[in-house]
Amino acid sequence: MTPERRRGEALVRAIHEAALAEVAETGLGGLTMEGIARRAATAKTVLYRRWATPFELLVDALGEAHPVEVPTPAADDLRADLIAALTLLTDWMITPAAGAVLAITSERARYPELAEALYRKVFDPRGGTFTATVLRHYAASGRLDPRRLTPITTQIGEALVFKLSIDSDRIPGPDEIAAIVDEALLPALGL
Amino acid sequence: MTPERRRGEALVRAIHEAALAEVAETGLGGLTMEGIARRAATAKTVLYRRWATPFELLVDALGEAHPVEVPTPAADDLRADLIAALTLLTDWMITPAAGAVLAITSERARYPELAEALYRKVFDPRGGTFTATVLRHYAASGRLDPRRLTPITTQIGEALVFKLSIDSDRIPGPDEIAAIVDEALLPALGL
DNA sequence: TCATTAAGCTACGGCTCCGTATCTAATTTG
DNA sequence: CAAATTAGATACGGAGCCGTAGCTTAATGA
Known part of the structure; x- marks a missing residue:
């Protein structure tokens, strides 16, 4: 009983949301104009007027x-700042966009x-990853040996968050993030 | 001009290979009986006689x-054994089965x-992962503090190999594996 | 108010895959 | 060598998505 026809930006936003949700559910291979249109409760023609392909x-x-969000280091507590940075990462990982990003990176070859x-x-x-932002900050202010900032050490935190997520099929909690920082990240930084 | 009709095990093996190749190319969503049969150069009926679904x-x-292969630690050179274990991992990652495993783990939610x-x-x-096998071996022979073997530290090597692979879209080389061991793994083990 | 724009609906032929049925011919086995 | 298997080929109706077309009707704004 509500005709209420969406138009312009509001409509596009709804379609964008539908696309992200659709990718999360069906994967890149199953992403179709028909499916997105259905989920957004609009017509295929509306999609084709704006985009040529689902991609x-x-x-x-x-x-x-x-x-x-970009981490904003407090600059006086490296451990807390690293934990905060990885928490930002895990917060992002539960958003719809993260599911789409995961699908795209894991199917990159295709x-x-x-x-x-x-x-x-x-x-x-x-600019850059979560922990890298923090580490560069501390290195710039002389609280961290810049030689410790390598392509490896700046990836340890993110790498372990992803690995644990894959292995356990859930996002790491605060205790696990703390363990990553204490057992892997800080030792690799020489602390 | 070669009728040579495959039967039994030889045929099944060819179908298995085709399935792995097909997954690597099309993804789980695109895996179809029709596609596997085509690639294996056989008929759909042959597949349906043995399996109900592509999965x-x-x-x-x-x-x-x-x-x-399972790592066989030499027990007198931890660094070399860790590098060997991660090299086994990267060797495996270029096999067809690895592509299928990647597809399955990354689409686990679906x-x-x-x-x-x-x-x-x-x-x-x-039993267990690559580096974990090595680390347990060294811990058992008293050359490594067993308290250093946590769910985090035993995953560092694999986690970084996967992360670098995703980021750079290629398998890490010997120098990168060495860097992982020297800059991340050994420090986390307190060495 | 009234003309313009754009959303929403329905339908189309074409394609691919589904799962099954039917038939043939090659290979094994007794 | 004859009999039993089973691979391989072809065809089928059904379903879903493709991209496009033609139309109705709601929202907008001059």
């Missing part, structure tokens, strides 16, 4: 998705253009 | 895939039965 639509949706677009539109604009 | 077929194929079957048929029979 173009998806890249747009990712570009519009809320950007991740859809390289998509992965490329993801990096260009989402990752590159944001 | 059953795939699980069988994984069970038959060459099991991974096909939980598949992931469950994977663990039951492939991971569980093999």
Whole structure:
């Protein structure tokens, strides 16, 4: 009984949401215009008027998705700042956009253009990873040996969060994040 | 001009190979009986006589895939043994079965039965991970503090190998594996 | 108010995969 | 060599998605 026809931006936003939800549910291989339209409760024609393929639509949706918060180090407690950075990561991992990003990166070999677009539109604009931001900050203020900042050490935190997520099929909790920092990250930094 | 009709085991092996190759190329969502049959150069009927779904077929194929070598620590050079263990991992990662395993784990949320079957048929029979085998060995012979063997530290090596693979879209080389051991693993073990 | 824009609906032929049935011919086995 | 298996080929109706077309009707704004 409510005709209420969506238009313009509101409609596009609903379609973007539908696309992310659809990817999370069906995977990249199962992403179809028909499915997105159904979930957004609109018509296929509306989609085709704006995008040529489901992938173009998806890249747009990712570009519009809320950007991740950037860690703001307190600069006087490295351990707490690292934990905060990894917590930001796990917070992001439960968002719809994260599911889509996971799908794209893990199927990169099959859809390289998509992965490329993801990096260009989402990752590159944001500067660097979570822990790297913190570590660079501490290195710049002389509280950390810059030689300890390598492509390996700056990835340890994120790597373990992802690995634990895969192995246990759930996002690591505060205790596990603390263990990552205490048992892996800080020792590798020489602390 | 070669009628040469495959039968029994030889045929099944060819079908298994086709299934793994098909998963690598199309993803789990795109895995179809039709596609596997086409790639194996046989008829759909042959597949349906043995398996009810592409997923059953795939699980069988994984069970038959060459099991991974188990690290055999030399017990007098931890660093070399860790590097050897991670090299075994990267060697495995370029096999067809690894592509299928990656697809299944990354799409676990969509096909939980598949992931469950994977663990039951492939991971569980093999005991533990690559570096964990080495570390347990050294801890048992008293050359390593057993308290250093935590769910975190035993995962650092594998976690970084996977993370680097995802980020750079290629398998880490010998220098990168050495860096993982020297900059992340050994420090976390207190060495 | 009234013309313009765009959303929403229905339908189309074409394609691919589904799962099954039927038939043939190659290979094994006794 | 004859009999029993089973691989392989073909065809089927059904379903879902493709991309496009034609139309109705709600929202907008001059």
